[in-house]
Amino acid sequence: YADYARLKRGIPEREVPAFVGQQVKQLRDQFHSGDELERAVFFTKDPYKPQQNMGAAARGNFTGCAFCHEVKAVANGAPAVTKPILIDRWMPQANFNHAKHQVDPVTQKPLDCNICHRATQSRESSDVLMPAKASCTTCHSPQGKIVAECVTCHTYHAPPAAQTVAESIKSVTEMLLGVR
Structure with a gap:
């Protein structure tokens, strides 16, 4: 004490x-x-x-x-x-690359992590700080002007086997037309 x-x-x-x-x-x-x-x-x-x-x-x-x-x-x-088991990856099936989110594609300025993760609002160590869907769609939407097709989310959330198929398809149109 x-x-x-x-x-x-x-x-x-x-x-x-x-x-x-x-x-x-x-x-x-x-x-x-x-x-x-x-x-x-x-x-x-x-x-x-x-x-x-x-x-x-x-x-x-x-x-x-x-x-x-x-x-x-x-x-x-x-x-x-014993030492605690700390989770370092909350969505183990997800395929997310922070490198693509380091720079604002419109302004070309560095992005602040708090924009998506809201760390400054966190008051507890138990806060996971996973961005909500609304955080993603701020940029990944017609208004945000960043690619936002079905595969944008489904590649992120899909298990590895499904990611391979999604990544090989360039667009929803190609997928629907069967073009590779």
């Missing part, structure tokens, strides 16, 4: 011991035993489920390691906590 007081709360050094003491007292008031505290910290899987004897303000500080990590009890020691 001392580092938290200094770094996150900006509490002056002379007030840190009192802050730490207050936090420890609150823990003792909320939990009847060390085992109960350990269960709340390590084994709580649902951070939004109310914990007994815990007010709403404190509840946000006890999300539980098990929400992101696999936690295994160890007979004579602290629980074993």
Whole structure:
């Protein structure tokens, strides 16, 4: 709690011991035993489920390691906590190339990632920041003047086998006429 007081709360050094003491007292008031505290910290899987004897303000500080990590009890020691599995690709079937989206095709100026991903509006690390369809159609439409045929979306969302067929077809007209 001392580092938290200094770094996150900006509490002056002379007030840190009192802050730490207050936090420890609150823990003792909320939990009847060390085992109960350990269960709340390590084994709580649902951070939004109310914990007994815990007010709403404190509840946000006890999300539980098990929400992101696999936690295994160890007979004579602290629980074993694994590294979290972080998803680095939310749409694994998608075929998207950010390189084509680095420059505005009309102005030839660099594009700001926030235009599509809205990262500056994000307030939670759980935000995935996947662009909505409306974000794509701002440019990929007759008004946006960027190619927007069926294969534009279907190549992006299709599984790899279907992407090969879609990429080999130059336009919907060619597809309908059977021209290759």
